[in-house]
Amino acid sequence: MSTPLERDLIRQSAATLAEAIAEGEVSAREVTQAHLDRIAEVDGDVHAFLHVDAEGALATADAVDASRAAGDALGPLAGVPLALKDILAMKGVPTTCGSKILEGWRPPYDATVVERLRAAGIPILGKTNMDEFAMGSSTEHSAYGPTRNPWDLDRIPGGSGGGSAAAIASFEAPLAIGTDTGGSIRQPAAVTGTVGVKPTYGGVSRYGLVALASSLDQAGPCTRTVMDAALLHAVIGGHDPRDSTSIPDPMPDVVAAAARADVRGMRIGLVRELTGEGYQAGVEQRFREAVEILEHLGAEVVEVSCPHFEYALGAYYLILPSECSSNLARFDGMRYGLRVGDDGNASVEEVMSLTREAGFGPEVKRRIMLGTYALYSGYYDAYYGQAQKVRTLIQRDFEAAFAQCDVLVSPTAPTTAFRIGEKVDDPLAMYLNDVATIPVNMAGNCAMSLPVGLAPEDGLPVGLQVMAPPMADDRLYLVGGALEGALRDRWGHLLIEEVPSL
Amino acid sequence: MSAPIPYAEAVAEFEPVIGMEVHVELGTESKIFCGCPTAFGAPPNTQVCPVCLGLPGSMPVMNAMAIESTIRIGLALNCSIAEWCRMARKNYFYPDMPKDYQVSQYDEPLCVDGYLDVTVPTDDGPMVVRVGIERVHLEEDTGKLTHAGGATGRIHGADYSLVDYNRAGIPLVEIVTKPVTGTGALAPEVARAYVTELRDIMRGLGVSDVKMEEGSLRCDANVSLNLPGAEWGTRSETKNVNSLRSVERAVRSEIERQAGVLKSGGRVVQETRHFHEDTGVTTPGRSKEHAEDYRYFPEPDLVPIAPAREWVEELRRGLPEQPSVHRARLAQAWGIGDFEMATLVNAGVLELVEASVAAGVAPDAARKWWAGEFTRIANESGVEPASLAVTPADIARVEELIASGALNDKLARQVFEGVIAGEGTPDEVVAARGLAVVSDDGALLSAIDEALAAQPDVAEKIRGGKVQAAGAIVGAVMKATRGQADAGKVRELLLERLGVSDS
């Protein structure tokens, strides 16, 4: 005889699993094995994982079980397995960033995030697929083939962290880590009907996160529930002396906020510039309904204007390529990863050049070239310099808006998941997917995407974005928790439970 | 190619403008952005970690001591200290740089606009030259490449190259002067005096061991020439200047070369040149006509540096005595004038004299040995006096032997020759070479008799009371004993022998 829990381990929330493990209802090994089995079963179709580390995950699970048997107190997520975006260094485990240029590289060290996951007793199932070096919004730019959206395998799971989002949505893992430079956690969350949080810049250590754009990158949780995101956020967040840009102040209590899940008396700002033209009708419709629910729950909704958001995308596509052209310079075939053309006659410059030619995909090359150009001394002021000024203006827009409101909301992405191949040859169309998520990265704020229903026209998930000021990450969870609760009450279940079985 | 023209001619016709870029490796315990040790000479790639290897995902954390040392250097060079500045990335591909960019400073250096007064000896006495300091900034050092095979020792043509990243990430301070004009023929001496003074300041601050031979102080010399009243000429930048002596020689050689080019109607090319210790000339390196664009931008992985004013003032109060003040104090203690002091400084022996005095050697004797004999030997073998294998304790011992009469001046020189040649301590050299003063009266008397027999006419003169003629016999005896006799003693015995008195 088995309880429903045991029959359906993979469909439980991380919080439920953690409690069951702590209570001894199920072992960490059983939970981990169930997810490894699920990966074996469905990942051929989904392709969320680039590498599965069954041995490492089970070893961690066994350690948790032994620890529990010894009577040690377990951490709040101990034994609950996780999928790690393949952009975080993990000692001895292949880390490719979705690129051929890093094929075969096994880092000799752990990222701080990975260290904290290990310390929390979280088994790491493996590394998830992504757009090469996190450049993209569909995971089609992975050198190892695209990940598919569990809601419709012909559609994209978002990007760059499509692997992490798809792993969550296909019940391959209850927890995942993503990274968000311009929306790479939130947009995949929106199009897969899951929850994704981009913490405040400096809230989660970047040490060991292979940099795309250092001033924009931030790692964060990908989950199926708001509480699970809060629990994972609390594990990975907090000051790290190895990351100079890490904030030394104590982080807000996101778990308590998720538990409180209350918007009464909050002022919620609707950003005028992040709706209307370019937004799919069904996306807009579900977004408006969700805002009405928030009003019903006791929040006051006001409209605010952030006039400089219009320039965010343009400025972002100068700052990001500039930083990435420098960050990706080290992939030159000299020390690790791919080396091409070293025939004993080629010069060092030729080997570097041939390696980069062969190792980088077209989107990476495009951005490196854009950034290299933008940083030339003759153009620096006109491009990089101007973009930084726009960045300041966006920060001021946020400051002005947050003087009136506690949080801001918008649709996370302008459309639902599009078909694989639909935009891959049209960079500008692809870039527009991040129009609503980019301003937050530019200002260093925090934001969450959570599912608010299916668009009537295509039956695909729609995400709502909550944005809060720096170091006010707890407000995301107050709003997200309240909205999730109200929607669950309305539907009788979480949206993710409507995902077709694979 | 035009031939260089003689120095005197070159500076008679052209006015040199010089500028110095000095890199000083800070002697911090750990590297600039990680905890790896900085000790020199460890086996290759044993002092490395993910950060200084620039592994994907690794991040820098600024070494607070590196900032403090840079500020102290800036203060000692009379600079203003920035209230807020940032590190910048200098982007270029080269295998000695793990990240293919160097974290440095660009338009926001930590220290700006200072000066350093240096003294050079001239025929009209010491001259003080104020060298303007443009900027002092902090950056990371690169790894070290060794090129195997090939003729040039450079990366082109090498069979393969090896990289040692032990040096990568050692904090480096770059000190750039403003152009130094109006020094005329003294330009090479000014360049040398500047680097010497800078080295002494670093040593006094205790921020670096400033060993040019180990590369912890590296100097690039910029030189251009112009006709009097004309605009400044195109400059060359000479690298690989690895000793104080080379600083002077490199500048001198560049002046001669550029004068030759200009005189023959040619054009000086803006380029990097390499100085060769053996030949004393520079050869062309990389052309800078088409300057590489380093695509500088503020380093986003580090937070801005904003040194608190109170802290800067505290550092200023804690600065040690300036070398010039220190020298004035020494000059007074030793009873010497500015000129003698400038000579010691310029010869690069002041500290050596100071150390010798501290070891118990009389100041005059210490000065005599270092500024005379040792400087001569060093120059002859093309090395710095400091690198000679003679210690202050050796000098103290030799002086002791002289005072006791066991050695005379000439023998003492031979003792030092042996010590420098690695034959052992002064006592060992004395024993091995048999250099004791001959004081055996019997041996001396027979030498005197031989000399008298060889020069009977001189002997007669002395007997006849012409005591001043004794010098010829004494000289002959000294020659016969190969200098090992005490000349005073010989004279005394000689007069006694001939039954005449000295007065």
Ligand SMILES: [Zn+2]
């Ligand atoms: Zn290191």
